[in-house]
Amino acid sequence: MFSCLWLKNMATPRQSNVERGRWRMKCRDRLSQHIEERLGINIPPSQVRLQSTRNDGYAWQVLPEKQHLFSKNLSDHSVGAYRDLCEGVGVTFEAVRATPESYTGQGAFNPTEPAPPSFASRINELQVQNDYLNQQLNFLKFQLEAEIKLRLDVEERQKSADERFNHMREKFDAATRREGHFRSLALRYSQGFSKMIPIINNLQEDPGITEEGYL
Template sequence: MAKVRLSNLERRRLREECRELLSKHIGIKVHPSQVRLMPKSSDPYRWKIMPEKEEALSGLFSKNISDHSIRAYRELCEGVDKTFEAVSSTPPPTNALDSVVSLQGPEESFSAKIEHLENESARLFHELCQWRDKATAESKGRQLAEEEANRLYDTNQQLQDRIRDYSDRANYLTGRVMKCFEGLDKVLPVLEELKSGLTLGVSSG
């Protein structure tokens, strides 16, 4: 019994919530208790279902709100402005099923929304392509910069190698020159002695 009472309370809560939501969605002043899934000819609104949802949802609009189950209330709440919507009642429907119309009628609100989303998608895709092209160009620029940096690095390494080679040669030549000077330092005194001896010999003769 307790479970039955809880179920009834939940069903009542969802039914009232569903009426409130549908009433707000209709967009004109319709009291929640006066919202109908099968509008009368005098009601200023009717329901329009997206074509691909007609078969699945048409049963929801063939009963009064009070006759539905908890599951049906949840489907109605979740589908508002997504799978169905309220539109102006022109011309008035002739029977209950006529109040459930497809998207192919004169009203184009769903179509307008879809077209808007498609246009927005195309705009975003175009923007994405622009950013992708920009990123590609920047990537190529970075690649060229890296290649130039590598080239300059290799050139610098070659210059450093040549500098080391010249430095080694300079050190080698400096060493040879120093040895030459050392040899001269040894030879010059001997030459001076020989020169002095020859001078004395000439003078004595």
């Protein structure tokens, strides 16, 4: 019975090896497709290399944080590494044209053919655009701060002008009230004088007193 179980285990590959083989094949297919799409070079999936030579016609341009994926052969990687490679194609690394002295691989490869924009050139271009956007952002921030300061200055001047206007209005209202009071007094004095004038005139015309005494 033990020998039967041993033979059964020998005949059934471990599930982890099956999973690893499946991801390895998927990774090779994805890298082969990427090389053909980007460079027009037809490399069979079984011949795709992470450590390519000058004669392969392609090389890998990789961001620093993913360099470790290209430190060993494709067949030596784990399932996690295969997943990283599949997800990182065109994002963290890409195929670029090599400059071999000769090329014997399959597919057409013309060293004089203009290469599409490289991964690094796109990164540089994005960096330039990012720097430009940062400059524009800083300029707009400066404009906004200047506009806010100007608006605050205008509001402060308007507030000061309103305070001066209110103060002058209060002084004007007080002067108006005083002028009305003096006008009322003048009118009352005028009316009093107008009543006294006939009496004074009568006294002057008929004082009722002579040098000898009363009439």
